[in-house]
Amino acid sequence: MELWFTERQTPNLSIGCRIDKTLIHERTEYQDLTIIDTLQYGRMLVLDGCVMTTEKDEFVYHEMISHVPLATHPNPKKVLVVGGGDGGVIREALRHPSVEKAVLAEIDGAVIRRSQEFLPTIAAGLKDPRAVLAVGDGVKHVKEHRGEYDVIVCDSTDPIGPAVGLFSKEFFTDAREALTPDGLFVAQSESPFLHGELIARVMKDLAAVFPVARLYWAVIPTYPGAMWTFALGSKKHDPATDFRRVEFPTKYYSPEIHRAAFVLPPFAAALVR
Amino acid sequence: MELWFTERQTPNLSIGCRIDKTLIHERTEYQDLTIIDTLQYGRMLVLDGCVMTTEKDEFVYHEMISHVPLATHPNPKKVLVVGGGDGGVIREALRHPSVEKAVLAEIDGAVIRRSQEFLPTIAAGLKDPRAVLAVGDGVKHVKEHRGEYDVIVCDSTDPIGPAVGLFSKEFFTDAREALTPDGLFVAQSESPFLHGELIARVMKDLAAVFPVARLYWAVIPTYPGAMWTFALGSKKHDPATDFRRVEFPTKYYSPEIHRAAFVLPPFAAALVR
Numbered sequence: 407m408e409l410w411f412t413e414r415q416t417p418n419l420s421i422g423c424r425i426d427k428t429l430i431h432e433r434t435e436y437q438d439l440t441i442i443d444t445l446q447y448g449r450m451l452v453l454d455g456c457v458m459t460t461e462k463d464e465f466v467y468h469e470m471i472s473h474v475p476l477a478t479h480p481n482p483k484k485v486l487v488v489g490g491g492d493g494g495v496i497r498e499a500l501r502h503p504s505v506e507k508a509v510l511a512e513i514d515g516a517v518i519r520r521s522q523e524f525l526p527t528i529a530a531g532l533k534d535p536r537a538v539l540a541v542g543d544g545v546k547h548v549k550e551h552r553g554e555y556d557v558i559v560c561d562s563t564d565p566i567g568p569a570v571g572l573f574s575k576e577f578f579t580d581a582r583e584a585l586t587p588d589g590l591f592v593a594q595s596e597s598p599f600l601h602g603e604l605i606a607r608v609m610k611d612l613a614a615v616f617p618v619a620r621l622y623w624a625v626i627p628t629y630p631g632a633m634w635t636f637a638l639g640s641k642k643h644d645p646a647t648d649f650r651r652v653e654f655p656t657k658y659y660s661p662e663i664h665r666a667a668f669v670l671p672p673f674a675a676a677l678v679r
Numbered sequence: 680m681e682l683w684f685t686e687r688q689t690p691n692l693s694i695g696c697r698i699d700k701t702l703i704h705e706r707t708e709y710q711d712l713t714i715i716d717t718l719q720y721g722r723m724l725v726l727d728g729c730v731m732t733t734e735k736d737e738f739v740y741h742e743m744i745s746h747v748p749l750a751t752h753p754n755p756k757k758v759l760v761v762g763g764g765d766g767g768v769i770r771e772a773l774r775h776p777s778v779e780k781a782v783l784a785e786i787d788g789a790v791i792r793r794s795q796e797f798l799p800t801i802a803a804g805l806k807d808p809r810a811v812l813a814v815g816d817g818v819k820h821v822k823e824h825r826g827e828y829d830v831i832v833c834d835s836t837d838p839i840g841p842a843v844g845l846f847s848k849e850f851f852t853d854a855r856e857a858l859t860p861d862g863l864f865v866a867q868s869e870s871p872f873l874h875g876e877l878i879a880r881v882m883k884d885l886a887a888v889f890p891v892a893r894l895y896w897a898v899i900p901t902y903p904g905a906m907w908t909f910a911l912g913s914k915k916h917d918p919a920t921d922f923r924r925v926e927f928p929t930k931y932y933s934p935e936i937h938r939a940a941f942v943l944p945p946f947a948a949a950l951v952r
Binding site for chain 2: 410412416417418419420421422423424444445446447462463465466597599625626627631632633655656657658659660662663665666669671672673
């Protein structure tokens with residue numbers, strides 16, 4: 407007998423992964439949480455039926471959402487991750503030696519606990535003494551901290567359900583206020599193959615809030631549309647050109663990929679104009 | 680009732696598309712041929728159960744496999760497409776004004792006929808007077824033409840079944856001999872997320888046959904692993920740096936994307952070393 411997990415990525419599109427074992431399947435305070443062992447992509451975190459991360463391709467997302475803003479800031483010391491309960495962004499952020507404190511504002515403590523239990527390679531950074539767990543509402547956290555963070559990473563679920571507020575102009579404005587004078591904000595912003603309208607709206611709002619707004623991308627095979635974008639707002643430095651070389655080994659990110667990631671194919675560039 | 684098409688991309692991974700209508704489903708002389716109307720990606724050509732192309736994302740594959748070698752050659756006049764019965768590569772090749780003749784060596788005439796019937800936007804170029812249909816074995820065609828083509832594009836199915844010979848060192852050698860002195864050969868070469876060993880072997884063989892061998896990539900959501908590579912062998916010009924700007928509008932390709940496509944993430948670059 408074969409067991410398969412199927413995510414209906416849109417009403418008309420699905421991805422299926424053969425399952426070796428279901429490690430946990432529970433209803434948390436906020437969402438349906440499942441961690442399964444898949445034969446293709448290793449262990450996989452699924453929230454409300456959507457693939458969040460897998461052991462085999464998580465490096466793309468976590469490296470690209472982290473190192474692009476962190477290599478752009480000249481000396482990042484304080485980092486905030488909104489969402490990101492699996493710990494992957496914290497792990498990557500803490501590889502930057504200048505970082506003294508990385509705060510995780512994840513609303514669902516169960517995501518953190520279960521990731522630590524079942525996804526130890528991804529959650530590894532949460533054990534670092536510089537990591538601070540602030541379980542609670544990221545929107546509220548951002549509102550309550552002014553001029554504090556050098557980099558804010560919004561590692562959210564899709565813009566439906568609990569994460570909808572994280573894609574609003576109000577949140578981008580609060581994020582700007584929570585940043586230091588040369589701070590950067592980045593949010594995952596879905597696929598131009600499937601979510602062009604969202605990307606266009608997010609980039610318009612970001613450009614109204616930040617002096618510099620840029621879209622960059624990477625390829626993530628388990629995400630709908632696979633071509634995945636990141637929307638970045640910067641108070642000073644242009645992340646497309648003005649960044650440092652990182653000094654540690656990476657699997658997807660490199661300074662050359664950093665630069666190339668801002669080159670948008672014409673059909674995607676058209677969303678940003 | 681909902682109808683879905685599911686491709687098992689690997690024994691442990693699948694993609695599913697909801698179907699509006701099945702337009703044709705037949706056994707040709709060589710393979711199982713299906714064209715379906717999907718709600719997500721428009722019309723889709725499926726050979727032996729594998730997605731070959733879809734109306735909504737075909738532009739990525741066809742532009743990238745065509746314009747990278749054609750913009751590298753200083754004055755391409757004669758182009759050979761091996762496989763590619765849907766006509767998409769011919770369509771893109773013929774957009775280069777210097778091209779006088781584009782030969783399609785497709786083994787399965789049914790693919791050409793059914794594409795002309797059901798995928799007219801993709802097959803459009805086949806009506807051009809410069810297009811020459813040479814239905815038959817591409818391996819044989821390449822062997823029988825010496826020093827004739829400026830660009831050879833191998834637009835094949837996966838390296839199993841009828842296309843296995845198109846991934847051999849012998850074929851690469853024959854392709855080199857069929858090229859003019861500054862000719863280029865390019866072949867689709869699968870995904871580094873799923874087919875790393877194949878890519879490593881193809882690039883080793885290409886580098887043994889051609890003075891210049893380069894791997895480049897694009898993102899194709901309906902292909903297994905989504906990050907899709909193209910293996911290019913060149914007799915003279917380095918496609919990564921030495922190319923012309925094309926003068927017509929494109930949706931994925933651009934001179935900037937051309938350059939960026941040769942930037943490999945470290946995990947993929949490791950396959951080529």
